[in-house]
Amino acid sequence: MRRITWFNAVSLTLGFAFLYIPMLILIIFSFNSSKLVTVWAGFSTKWYGELIRNEAFLDAAWVTLKVAVLSSTAATVLGTMAAYVMVRGGRFFGRTLFSGMIYAPLVMPEVITGLSLLLLFISIGLDRGVLTIVLAHATFSMCYVSVVVSSRLVSFDRSVEEAALDLGCTPFEAFRLVTLPIILPAVISGWLLAFTLSLDDLVIASFTAGPSSTTLPIKIFSSVRLGVSPEINALSTIMIAIVTVGVIATSLLSKQAIARQQREEREAAQA
Amino acid sequence: MNPRRTFLILIPYLWLLALFLVPFGIVFKISLSDTALAIPPYLPTLDLSTGWAGFREFLSELDFENYVWLTEDDLYWKAYLSSLQIAVFSTVLTLLVGFPIAYGMANAPDQWRPTLMMLVILPFWTSFLIRVYAWMGILSTEGFLNQFLLWTGIIAEPLTILNTNTAVYIGIVYTYLPFMILPIYATLEKLDASLLEAAEDLGCSRTSAFWLVTIPLSRPGVIAGCFLVFIPALGEFVIPSLLGGSGTLMIGKVLWEEFFSNRDWPVASAVAVVLLLLLIVPIILFQKHQEKQQEAEQ
Numbered sequence: 001m002r003r004i005t006w007f008n009a010v011s012l013t014l015g016f017a018f019l020y021i022p023m024l025i026l027i028i029f030s031f032n033s034s035k036l037v038t039v040w041a042g043f044s045t046k047w048y049g050e051l052i053r054n055e056a057f058l059d060a061a062w063v064t065l066k067v068a069v070l071s072s073t074a075a076t077v078l079g080t081m082a083a084y085v086m087v088r089g090g091r092f093f094g095r096t097l098f099s100g101m102i103y104a105p106l107v108m109p110e111v112i113t114g115l116s117l118l119l120l121f122i123s124i125g126l127d128r129g130v131l132t133i134v135l136a137h138a139t140f141s142m143c144y145v146s147v148v149v150s151s152r153l154v155s156f157d158r159s160v161e162e163a164a165l166d167l168g169c170t171p172f173e174a175f176r177l178v179t180l181p182i183i184l185p186a187v188i189s190g191w192l193l194a195f196t197l198s199l200d201d202l203v204i205a206s207f208t209a210g211p212s213s214t215t216l217p218i219k220i221f222s223s224v225r226l227g228v229s230p231e232i233n234a235l236s237t238i239m240i241a242i243v244t245v246g247v248i249a250t251s252l253l254s255k256q257a258i259a260r261q262q263r264e265e266r267e268a269a270q271a
Numbered sequence: 272m273n274p275r276r277t278f279l280i281l282i283p284y285l286w287l288l289a290l291f292l293v294p295f296g297i298v299f300k301i302s303l304s305d306t307a308l309a310i311p312p313y314l315p316t317l318d319l320s321t322g323w324a325g326f327r328e329f330l331s332e333l334d335f336e337n338y339v340w341l342t343e344d345d346l347y348w349k350a351y352l353s354s355l356q357i358a359v360f361s362t363v364l365t366l367l368v369g370f371p372i373a374y375g376m377a378n379a380p381d382q383w384r385p386t387l388m389m390l391v392i393l394p395f396w397t398s399f400l401i402r403v404y405a406w407m408g409i410l411s412t413e414g415f416l417n418q419f420l421l422w423t424g425i426i427a428e429p430l431t432i433l434n435t436n437t438a439v440y441i442g443i444v445y446t447y448l449p450f451m452i453l454p455i456y457a458t459l460e461k462l463d464a465s466l467l468e469a470a471e472d473l474g475c476s477r478t479s480a481f482w483l484v485t486i487p488l489s490r491p492g493v494i495a496g497c498f499l500v501f502i503p504a505l506g507e508f509v510i511p512s513l514l515g516g517s518g519t520l521m522i523g524k525v526l527w528e529e530f531f532s533n534r535d536w537p538v539a540s541a542v543a544v545v546l547l548l549l550l551i552v553p554i555i556l557f558q559k560h561q562e563k564q565q566e567a568e569q
Contacts, residue, residue, distance in 0.1 A: 203509070
């Protein structure tokens, strides 16, 4: 029987206070009417108004969104292929190198990835812009996608795939009709992970962005370097709100999906 | 071999070769080149039109000068050593903060656990930059922490925390905490409660059962968590540049400045190669550890 002791209660309370109080302070001070971020001078939403009128931030947000959608979609396709090859591909020439290249970007310092990609783009004469950021982001996030998808591929029953093949499906049809629906939740979480990684990235984007393709993190970083500003607090609050809603919604949806799947399995077992 | 399978293997393979492996080759090559006032700012550049002789000449002009330079200028030594020291120290701190939280989560009532999990994961999805930025307002001289401490009367003068190494430690512990909590929680959750009961039946006190049973059995999670914090912390750039001061030397920051401020591409590349060498040992150890864990689970 698990019981909550005073030690556990204290460590959980302090731990979650440590995790959440900084963000709460950030949110509270985004509604501060004073320009001084640290002194409370009354409630106001004027920084949100300033933010919406700030063209530079809006442009950067648009670039970031474009990069995130394109790169996470490419990363999902490539990462799913890579996972399928790793789990189902059998032996092929250079398999060790391949698996090394999938795991290495997960632990590579961002400054090195950014620098090396930039030097590549320069040496092949590719102008830096949205395309180069998309290529860079797709490369490192496909590795995350492939880890997420391969853990699902490893755990599912291969015999259903084989049954489809026995019943006359081509390998591609078997993948589309049987494998893909089963691994779909993992593919979707892989896409979401790639999307957030891309939204979040400062270092790799700084190396691979051109002057006309400033992303939101680059813009935030350059203004934050000069010190705290209430506008950035307002922007952060909006981003935290979006993430919170997104994470809670996906977790509720996946809970529902799991419940439905279990019900279907039960009904199938009874029939 | 069936052509469809070859095609399926080739696409991600070639992508990673072109955008992961080849770039490293380029970094290595540039680290052997000389800095020059040209576009791109290094020499020699490979000119394929001159054929084989040109390639040989190109090779003969490469040298390890930049690496010699790194060993001679003690800025780089200091930066590597202080990155190591900051990464080790903040990993230990993260473990000390993270373990009790993971332990508390693993012992919480079953119906709380999904919520607690979500509360740990939520900050991980929130922008890294924003989480670091949040501490700038808290730690500054007129910041929230100083106001609070002055108000309680614990201190009489505001403390200088922002732009010191202390702020860097706080930043690393805060941002990497979920990476430490999750693997430890995963091992503690699987821990068989009957082992603890057995220890208590055999005369252990609860505290000594904790030290003799729980701690040794949580080792795989602790090791995984430490690697997951240590490896990215070593090459960290955002935290030292926003929370650290001019005295905070970290190799990620040095590389960035060498590249963007000094525009010295060959030296920046050499710094990157050495940082990679420094990381290869912990990365291989981590891989070995993960493989051993997977085998143990099967």
